[in-house]
Amino acid sequence: MKLYLLPSDKILDFVAKLSEDGLVFYPVSEDDKTHLVKFDKDKEFEPDFEKVRTAENIKHFLFPSRAVVAKFPKDTAVKAKKQYLFGIKNCDLRGVDIYDRVFLNAEPVDPLYKKKRENTILISADCPEPEDCCFCNLVGLNPYAEAVCDLNFTKIDSGLLFEAFTKKGEKIIDDNSALFKEATKEDEKERSRIRKNAVKKLNKINEKPFKEDLAERLEKVDEKFKHEIREDCVECFACLHACPTCYCFLLSDYKKGKEFERVRTWDVCYYAAYARVGGGANPRSSLDERFWNRFLCKFDYFKAYEGIYSCSGCGRCYRGCSAKIDIREILWKL
Amino acid sequence: MEAVNPYYSIPVKIKKIIPETSNITTFILDGMPIQFEAGQFAELTVPGVGEAPFTPSSSPHGDDLEFTIMKVGRVTSALFELKEGDQVGVRGPFGKPYPLKEFKGKEIFIVGGGVGFAPLRSLFLALLHNIKDYKKIYIRYGARTPNDIVYKHLIPEWEKIDGVDILLTVDVGDDSWQGKVGVVTVILDEIPVDVASSPAIVCGPPLMMKFVTQRLVEAGFKHSNIYLSMEKNMSCGIGKCNHCRVGKFYVCKDGPVLTWEDVKDIEEPFL
Numbered sequence A: 001m002k003l004y005l006l007p008s009d010k011i012l013d014f015v016a017k018l019s020e021d022g023l024v025f026y027p028v029s030e031d032d033k034t035h036l037v038k039f040d041k042d043k044e045f046e047p048d049f050e051k052v053r054t055a056e057n058i059k060h061f062l063f064p065s066r067a068v069v070a071k072f073p074k075d076t077a078v079k080a081k082k083q084y085l086f087g088i089k090n091c092d093l094r095g096v097d098i099y100d101r102v103f104l105n106a107e108p109v110d111p112l113y114k115k116k117r118e119n120t121i122l123i124s125a126d127c128p129e130p131e132d133c134c135f136c137n138l139v140g141l142n143p144y145a146e147a148v149c150d151l152n153f154t155k156i157d158s159g160l161l162f163e164a165f166t167k168k169g170e171k172i173i174d175d176n177s178a179l180f181k182e183a184t185k186e187d188e189k190e191r192s193r194i195r196k197n198a199v200k201k202l203n204k205i206n207e208k209p210f211k212e213d214l215a216e217r218l219e220k221v222d223e224k225f226k227h228e229i230r231e232d233c234v235e236c237f238a239c240l241h242a243c244p245t246c247y248c249f250l251l252s253d254y255k256k257g258k259e260f261e262r263v264r265t266w267d268v269c270y271y272a273a274y275a276r277v278g279g280g281a282n283p284r285s286s287l288d289e290r291f292w293n294r295f296l297c298k299f300d301y302f303k304a305y306e307g308i309y310s311c312s313g314c315g316r317c318y319r320g321c322s323a324k325i326d327i328r329e330i331l332w333k334l
Numbered sequence B: 001m002e003a004v005n006p007y008y009s010i011p012v013k014i015k016k017i018i019p020e021t022s023n024i025t026t027f028i029l030d031g032m033p034i035q036f037e038a039g040q041f042a043e044l045t046v047p048g049v050g051e052a053p054f055t056p057s058s059s060p061h062g063d064d065l066e067f068t069i070m071k072v073g074r075v076t077s078a079l080f081e082l083k084e085g086d087q088v089g090v091r092g093p094f095g096k097p098y099p100l101k102e103f104k105g106k107e108i109f110i111v112g113g114g115v116g117f118a119p120l121r122s123l124f125l126a127l128l129h130n131i132k133d134y135k136k137i138y139i140r141y142g143a144r145t146p147n148d149i150v151y152k153h154l155i156p157e158w159e160k161i162d163g164v165d166i167l168l169t170v171d172v173g174d175d176s177w178q179g180k181v182g183v184v185t186v187i188l189d190e191i192p193v194d195v196a197s198s199p200a201i202v203c204g205p206p207l208m209m210k211f212v213t214q215r216l217v218e219a220g221f222k223h224s225n226i227y228l229s230m231e232k233n234m235s236c237g238i239g240k241c242n243h244c245r246v247g248k249f250y251v252c253k254d255g256p257v258l259t260w261e262d263v264k265d266i267e268e269p270f271l
């Protein structure tokens, strides 16, 4: 593992350089939240790399809420602009990991996702200060990247301490070597300190791990439990739309003159019509069943297929929930 | 290289439209836009309206792709408005075929209800293609009334084939009907096959699937030998959108045919 230091006074130069090659998105603070904004060399650059993940989920950048995926009768090739996601967090990388597994690694490949993914450079940042909504440690993650990204950095006193994870990432460092310094042992120690502290904080927020046999427990719950845990739910669907690991979608066709377009939109399993079949029969007609489906999807089935939970512990579902339903609390109860 | 677009539908013309019953019609398309095996399905598009999943009803070895479709909702209604020569789109094939290799040398017991005969016809024609490979083919089919029987003109021909045994029933008879009357289970009282080794293949409306499965289990068919067509909501057809999932199975990828062994622990698998 080799570390590179980007001194504080070179961060803007680096980002400006990247922006010559593609769009760069980076987090800025507003009130108590951060949002990813597009870098503009003529505007102020005041990034915030220390807060937790952005309020919005980042799947928009790879899996937009609405996208044309095919045309008829003649198809056209998909296009995607080059983009740098600069300073996203490890939980969001879990989202990308899940999308990669579904749209890239499982046949058939999704051409639009592939194109977008190839044109996206993931530059993640450590989380020094986990918040009460965060539980990435419960789903097998640390508050810093260990895979999936191209580059990761830790904000230390003197600048950003980078580590490369892919060839793409290494090339970016090479191409900009004039801006970087070789990191010292002290820099590395500072990084370890920051990371240890973050892990400690997280472990304090989430003292109880999920049970080893979570899947079996999920399958065994009774009707009463399913009803009680969702009683406060007002079906606003914020939890699923805000979720960076939900990937359900729906295809619909729209006329465009003599041709038509096939449009892919996000879908969520809490919609009453989600599982309804022709003629009207519905295997998940009750909200109790639909609500529970999300838990089975994320913590039972996906784990069975891929060996990981399709949840990143980002806590967006809890933050966005009108009823303040915390899925951790539900999973701890099992 | 660009990945092949799995969301793209191949345009193809409707060659012939054959009404089967008051609400079921067979659409014969012009040629074979996709190569499928019996049991696999495809997404059929009405341009600009949308798509829906159907299992071809024609032989995988035939020249033209056929679907036999019941009018139930938005897409199927739009399809029924189309005329011969109009264009539709086809995407597929998806899912797993029937394991014909495992059926070799056995008696094949096919049970259908209503429009559920459509995929079974494709299976039947695939079996006929190599009929010597199988000991005997039994078809048990139930419809609501004599008018609701699909492939009325083909069945008498099939009955004449050596090694094929067909029994029909209707829920409600009429003056012309001389056959059995009663739900499909009335023609399952007697099961003339070796239940220990034979596969039973079932397709029909949910309630019929439920009762037929019960009867077959009772009769002693192996749970892993009872093949059931699962109708679930589908969108992508390629194991990504999540819509068709039932328990741990993706019906579009692991199915659309699953065995009773696969689904028996799922609450209300046919709903």
Ligand SMILES: Cc1cc2nc3c(=O)[nH]c(=O)nc-3n(C[C@H](O)[C@H](O)[C@H](O)COP(=O)(O)OP(=O)(O)OC[C@H]3O[C@@H](n4cnc5c(N)ncnc54)[C@H](O)[C@@H]3O)c2cc1C
Pocket: A273, A274, A275, A276, A277, A278, A279, A280, B041, B052, B053, B054, B055, B056, B067, B068, B069, B070, B071, B072, B073, B074, B075, B076, B077, B115, B118, B119, B230, B231, B232, B233, B234, B256
């Ligand atoms: C593998 C498989 C094989 C099949 N084979 C056959 C066959 O051979 N023959 C046959 O007749 N049938 C077959 N079916 C059933 C057939 O797919 C349905 O009858 C068909 O999907 C009905 O479509 P529809 O739009 O007409 O019905 P609808 O009842 O209008 O809709 C069906 C589904 O689409 C949803 N939907 C409808 N409109 C909208 C909208 N505007 N926005 C969002 N969602 C909407 C509904 O919620 C419902 O879930 C098969 C099904 C499967 C899964």
Ligand code: SF4
Pocket: A239, A242, A243, A244, A245, A246, A310, A311, A312, A313, A314, A315, A316, A317, A318, A327
């Ligand atoms: S379920 Fe909640 S915590 Fe898990 S990834 Fe989705 S929004 Fe984040």
Ligand code: SF4
Pocket: A240, A245, A246, A247, A248, A267, A268, A269, A270, A293, A294, A295, A297, A298, B242
């Ligand atoms: S099934 Fe539900 S929980 Fe699972 S990805 Fe789809 S919307 Fe999310």
Ligand code: SF4
Pocket: A232, A233, A234, A235, A236, A237, A238, A239, A240, A270, A317, A320, A321, A322, A323, A324, A325
């Ligand atoms: S955000 Fe909360 S209230 Fe809204 S659908 Fe999700 S659980 Fe229900």
Ligand code: FES
Pocket: B233, B234, B235, B236, B237, B238, B239, B240, B241, B242, B243, B244, B245, B250, B251, B252, B253
């Ligand atoms: S239809 Fe989309 S996953 Fe099966």
